[in-house]
Amino acid sequence: MKITGIRERSVTLASKMRNASIDFSKMTASVVAVTTDAVRGGKPVTGYGIGSNGRYAQGGILRERLIPRVMEADAADLLDETGENFDPAKILAQMMLNEKPGGHGDRAVACAVIDMAMWDIVAKLAEQPLWRIIADRFNGGAHDDRVLVYPGGGYYYPGKGLAPLQDEMRGYLDKGYRVVKMKVGGADLDTDLRRIDAVLAVVGDGSNLAVDANGRFSLEDAIAFGKAVESYGLFWFEEPGDPLDYALQAELAQHYPGAMATGENLFSRQDALNLIRHGGMRPDRDWIQIDPALAYGFSEYLHIDAMLTAHGWDRRRQIPHGGHQLGFNMAAGMQLGGSESYPLVFQPWGGFADNVDIVDGYARPHDTPGIGIELKSAVYRELKTLAAA
Amino acid sequence: MKITGIRERSVTLASKMRNASIDFSKMTASVVAVTTDAVRGGKPVTGYGIGSNGRYAQGGILRERLIPRVMEADAADLLDETGENFDPAKILAQMMLNEKPGGHGDRAVACAVIDMAMWDIVAKLAEQPLWRIIADRFNGGAHDDRVLVYPGGGYYYPGKGLAPLQDEMRGYLDKGYRVVKMKVGGADLDTDLRRIDAVLAVVGDGSNLAVDANGRFSLEDAIAFGKAVESYGLFWFEEPGDPLDYALQAELAQHYPGAMATGENLFSRQDALNLIRHGGMRPDRDWIQIDPALAYGFSEYLHIDAMLTAHGWDRRRQIPHGGHQLGFNMAAGMQLGGSESYPLVFQPWGGFADNVDIVDGYARPHDTPGIGIELKSAVYRELKTLAAA
Numbered sequence: 107m108k109i110t111g112i113r114e115r116s117v118t119l120a121s122k123m124r125n126a127s128i129d130f131s132k133m134t135a136s137v138v139a140v141t142t143d144a145v146r147g148g149k150p151v152t153g154y155g156i157g158s159n160g161r162y163a164q165g166g167i168l169r170e171r172l173i174p175r176v177m178e179a180d181a182a183d184l185l186d187e188t189g190e191n192f193d194p195a196k197i198l199a200q201m202m203l204n205e206k207p208g209g210h211g212d213r214a215v216a217c218a219v220i221d222m223a224m225w226d227i228v229a230k231l232a233e234q235p236l237w238r239i240i241a242d243r244f245n246g247g248a249h250d251d252r253v254l255v256y257p258g259g260g261y262y263y264p265g266k267g268l269a270p271l272q273d274e275m276r277g278y279l280d281k282g283y284r285v286v287k288m289k290v291g292g293a294d295l296d297t298d299l300r301r302i303d304a305v306l307a308v309v310g311d312g313s314n315l316a317v318d319a320n321g322r323f324s325l326e327d328a329i330a331f332g333k334a335v336e337s338y339g340l341f342w343f344e345e346p347g348d349p350l351d352y353a354l355q356a357e358l359a360q361h362y363p364g365a366m367a368t369g370e371n372l373f374s375r376q377d378a379l380n381l382i383r384h385g386g387m388r389p390d391r392d393w394i395q396i397d398p399a400l401a402y403g404f405s406e407y408l409h410i411d412a413m414l415t416a417h418g419w420d421r422r423r424q425i426p427h428g429g430h431q432l433g434f435n436m437a438a439g440m441q442l443g444g445s446e447s448y449p450l451v452f453q454p455w456g457g458f459a460d461n462v463d464i465v466d467g468y469a470r471p472h473d474t475p476g477i478g479i480e481l482k483s484a485v486y487r488e489l490k491t492l493a494a495a
Numbered sequence: 496m497k498i499t500g501i502r503e504r505s506v507t508l509a510s511k512m513r514n515a516s517i518d519f520s521k522m523t524a525s526v527v528a529v530t531t532d533a534v535r536g537g538k539p540v541t542g543y544g545i546g547s548n549g550r551y552a553q554g555g556i557l558r559e560r561l562i563p564r565v566m567e568a569d570a571a572d573l574l575d576e577t578g579e580n581f582d583p584a585k586i587l588a589q590m591m592l593n594e595k596p597g598g599h600g601d602r603a604v605a606c607a608v609i610d611m612a613m614w615d616i617v618a619k620l621a622e623q624p625l626w627r628i629i630a631d632r633f634n635g636g637a638h639d640d641r642v643l644v645y646p647g648g649g650y651y652y653p654g655k656g657l658a659p660l661q662d663e664m665r666g667y668l669d670k671g672y673r674v675v676k677m678k679v680g681g682a683d684l685d686t687d688l689r690r691i692d693a694v695l696a697v698v699g700d701g702s703n704l705a706v707d708a709n710g711r712f713s714l715e716d717a718i719a720f721g722k723a724v725e726s727y728g729l730f731w732f733e734e735p736g737d738p739l740d741y742a743l744q745a746e747l748a749q750h751y752p753g754a755m756a757t758g759e760n761l762f763s764r765q766d767a768l769n770l771i772r773h774g775g776m777r778p779d780r781d782w783i784q785i786d787p788a789l790a791y792g793f794s795e796y797l798h799i800d801a802m803l804t805a806h807g808w809d810r811r812r813q814i815p816h817g818g819h820q821l822g823f824n825m826a827a828g829m830q831l832g833g834s835e836s837y838p839l840v841f842q843p844w845g846g847f848a849d850n851v852d853i854v855d856g857y858a859r860p861h862d863t864p865g866i867g868i869e870l871k872s873a874v875y876r877e878l879k880t881l882a883a884a
Contacts, residue, residue: 127596134559161598170555204518204520204522205517206516206550206709207709207738207739208762209550209599209600209601209604209760210598210600210739211598211599212600212601213601214598320596348765350597350599350765353772374739379740380739380741380769384741384773
């Protein structure tokens, strides 16, 4: 059994929206199709990986470093101990051959896309949905039949006033979401407070609203913002300062008693460990948002999960960033706190299965083998052409 | 005045050597040529950038993200306040447009190559060697007429015994070097101690020998190694553990009283600040080795230098990694502790000018405008073809 090919393509995630840190006018992501000579249901098994948003496509690293290393490996060295399935950890190790430590950035994003495809293959070979594989292997067989999902939304758009922002949030509630998220830090404090008030008028209690500063605030700005919103009891205050400024995060925790969340721009177990060691995150209320589709994949996430557990963090405090089906499978199979979701933005790549029902803010996992990419028709149409390329 | 083109190419740094972390069998780097419509001596001014070693070529990021952003900018927005020269900081900001915070890896390497070319241009437009520009702008006009240089060497090669290692070190001394560096951590402790003893038999006192573990050791291994070599009084013990494991570094400082050095795998001012905040580095004896040609360039390094100074670090404790002419210019112009040097490895890209004289372990800065790349004939031959491509 072997990998017969790995094909990659850059796809556009471009839109007119922006957060406090960047605009998405030229945003791209890498997608991959990993073909194998294994057969299920009379057809060769193919796995798909879709890059998460925010860090651009990684075609150069994929073509020049990662794909050749995997294709040059002895096929038997990439299988698990049964010899009947692949071992994604071994494939990740092969991708990282002769890569120096540290500097976890674009390389982590590139590895993650292939790792996602490998986990899709693992589940397809076992003829199980990925969340069930995860539950059996890493959660003693237990899983959740419904997963908390929240839409990453409330971006800034040119000329967008309060009424369209309220319409967007009403749309999420109409779809079945309870907790919504909006961007902050991309306008002055007064403007942001008016935006927050407008959204609260739609979603009701502050516990239904998370806000995300995308790393924009200085410590002083973060403290001022925190004081201004403290009484709302928000679901969380996300990525207040530079994601690597652990001291800022720790100091802010002395000023803001509400829940905080961060992690989407930490791309390795060592970076995550530094957050836990130095960032003053509070296991009784804060949230960890490492994105497996940006950070070397689910294979690396397992080490991050083990580290968090060893430091006394409950898995319910993990909510992966990215709004992708990998995060959703992980949330169901590991019984995490939930998963981000993109019902409106980053289309067609954002969002879950076409037919997914959101009820009271929760979504049910799928029944088909793999990650479930085939259940998202617009995405699957494009990925099929990549596999056949 | 404007940039008329940015061309990039991947070049090979491949060799059979390895350190404790990787082998260099497929090592590559990006080189760039930035052409302008400015004229000096009757010819258009071209700047050159050469990627440092260890993190591979970055053609994808250069072609897809960085170069288009620079070429799409309004030319006037890239000039300094005089309008008669470029402002590399503005060009770096343009390269980083719509890049999220955190994740400082391959992107930092790609930015650094173009930033190097821009500083080459700045100096050529001023018709000065770069070290003099640096001295005038950032060091009150003072500079060093000689720079401490040490060869990064002593790599592991297949089948290489002690005698060839000693021959290599003798070769460095014959060239005029005093302090040499060798790799450790790629063999068991006994083997490494025999290698160290063999080199000390050549270079004499331990103060002439630095050792580099390339991030390979666990805390326990690093403590054990430190105890084994403590009595030698080595010049430094470099990158003992994972470069992002600041707690390991801080704990090791409680066990190893000798000098330590690290930083080549930290790629931003925030990562460097974390090392200073959390890594227990000792300003009275340790060394900071950030590589400007891997970490967003000299434009970013200026912020790192300011941060180090604000935290009480003398500039003499900085010795940039990478063995390139940029680091050498910085060492001379900012009066740093010195610069790494690659007289033998990474050829033809390693090393300084063809005619550079090393005397008592020091080298003299050049007199020609720019970084001095034209003084290295094999490199300049290849870069000229890139500029004309």
